[in-house]
Amino acid sequence: xxxxxxxxxxxxxxxxxxxxxxxxxxxxxxxxxxxxxxxxxxxxxxxxxxxxxxxxxxxxxxxxxxxxxxxxxxxxxxxxxxxxxxxxxxxxxxxxxxxxxxxxxxxxxxxxxxxxxxxxxxxxxxxxxxxxxxx
Numbered sequence: 001x002x003x004x005x006x007x008x009x010x011x012x013x014x015x016x017x018x019x020x021x022x023x024x025x026x027x028x029x030x031x032x033x034x035x036x037x038x039x040x041x042x043x044x045x046x047x048x049x050x051x052x053x054x055x056x057x058x059x060x061x062x063x064x065x066x067x068x069x070x071x072x073x074x075x076x077x078x079x080x081x082x083x084x085x086x087x088x089x090x091x092x093x094x095x096x097x098x099x100x101x102x103x104x105x106x107x108x109x110x111x112x113x114x115x116x117x118x119x120x121x122x123x124x125x126x127x128x129x130x131x132x133x134x135x
Contacts, residue, residue, distance in 0.1 A: 002118070005030055005073035006110045012038035012053060013075055019043060025076035025087060027053035029061055032068035037061040041076075054093040058100065071106035072097070073116075084111045094125040 005028045013026025020043050027039040039057025043050045051059075054072060061069070076087030086109040089097070097105060103122035110116035121128075 001030070001071075002073070002108055002116065003113050005036065005071060005108060006075065006113050006116060008036050008038055009053075009073040009075045009110065010113075012040045012057070014040075016040040016053070016079075017042045018079065020045070020047075022079045023076065024079045025053040025074065027057045027075075028073045029054075029057040029069060030071045031061060031066045032070055033066075035061075035066065037064075037066070052090060052093050054089050055096050058096050062100070067100060069101050069105060071108060073108040073110055075110050086111060086117060088124065094121070095128075097121055098125055098128045098130045 008028030009026040012028055013024050016024035018024050018041060025041040029037045037057045037060045039053045039060060041053045054074060074087055074089060075084060077084035088109055101121050103120060105121040107119045107124055108116050
């Protein structure tokens with residue numbers, strides 16, 4: 001399943017709208033029911049309205065009623081580079097993940113279909129603040 005998610009993330013990356021940074025990111029989010037939601041980064045001339053690929057995938061899924069997720073694959077890099085490096089989610093994206101995902105949610109950072117690293121949300125966002133803190 002990891003390879004399929006990475007493949008979907010690369011397909012999502014092709015849709016990125018990055019006229020300013022030229023740094024294209026794709027994400028593929030695996031829901032608990034097996035549905036995969038793609039997301040890409042979408043830039044804006046005013047910068048702050050821009051949206052990361054990971055949040056695009058989450059917001060698409062949540063807007064369609066999904067609330068349970070297993071994993072996300074993320075790929076990214078400059079649009080003119082042939083080889084990619086690992087592209088970790090920003091802090092805002094990690095916090096969005098924390099809203100909907102358990103500590104063992106898997107975050108797959110990939111350079112290619114065969115070169116990837118797998119982390120848990122807890123590893124990338126230790127001592128986090130989430131919904132349980134408000135109960």
